Amino acid sequence: MPVVLGPLTPADAAECARLEALLFPGDDPWSADAFRSELHAGHPYVAARAGGRLVGYAGIALLPAPAFGRDPAEAEVHTIGVDPMVQGHGVGRRLLRALLDRADAIEAVTFLEVRTDNVPALALYRSEGFEVVGTRRRYYASGADAHTMRRPAVPTAATRPHDPR
Numbered sequence: 001m002p003v004v005l006g007p008l009t010p011a012d013a014a015e016c017a018r019l020e021a022l023l024f025p026g027d028d029p030w031s032a033d034a035f036r037s038e039l040h041a042g043h044p045y046v047a048a049r050a051g052g053r054l055v056g057y058a059g060i061a062l063l064p065a066p067a068f069g070r071d072p073a074e075a076e077v078h079t080i081g082v083d084p085m086v087q088g089h090g091v092g093r094r095l096l097r098a099l100l101d102r103a104d105a106i107e108a109v110t111f112l113e114v115r116t117d118n119v120p121a122l123a124l125y126r127s128e129g130f131e132v133v134g135t136r137r138r139y140y141a142s143g144a145d146a147h148t149m150r151r152p153a154v155p156t157a158a159t160r161p162h163d164p165r
Contacts, residue, residue: 001050003091005098008045008057010036015054016081023081027115028141030079038078046098048082048091056082058095064106072153075103077112080121092124100128100151107153113139113146125149 008016013032020029038059039045048056058080065073077099082092103110113136114121130149139146 003048003050003055003086003089003094005046005048005094008035008039008047008059010039012047012054012057013039016057019054019057019081019083020079022084026140026142027144043078044099044102046095048086048095050086054083055086056080056091056095058099060099060102060110062102062106062108064108073103073106073108075099075106075108075110077110087120092121093128096124096128100154103151104154104156107155109153110151112149114149115140116145116147122147125151 013035016035017030017032023029035045035057043059043061045057045059047054048058059078061076061078063074063076065071077096080092080095080099082095100110110130112125112130114125116122116135128151130151132147133150134148136146136148138144
């Protein structure tokens with residue numbers, strides 16, 4: 001069944017919370033209220049649906065660059081979750097790329113945290129240009145450590161240096 005990406009809505013919050021509890025037990029999974037709060041704050045969130053059923057979600061916070069400063073824009077991936085029934089079929093990559101498209105539109109340096117033992121997620125993030133820049137000890141409620149990862153800003157065509165070839 002094809003997976004379609006679109007906006008996550010407040011009506012999806014309960015299903016997101018159900019998936020969170022399934023995917024991240026012991027790591028303080030987000031509640032439906034937490035998802036609604038993120039959406040209410042205006043953060044971009046994406047839903048993956050198969051046959052009308054929510055099978056994944058992802059969200060990011062965007063902080064544009066200051067108007068008169070040298071600091072770049074920043075983005076932080078808040079969460080990505082994919083139903084175990086569809087994992088391994090590229091849904092997580094599609095969700096991540098949808099978030100990165102938003103970050104790239106403002107030329108943001110993008111950050112995220114991921115469990116140090118989440119091998120599939122680490123491989124995905126590395127393949128999309130993220131590098132480990134630090135480790136947060138006991139970051140998760142379970143006591144698990146997290147890597148902080150960083151992806152450099154990707155210049156847009158408007159700011160990329162012109163090649164006169």
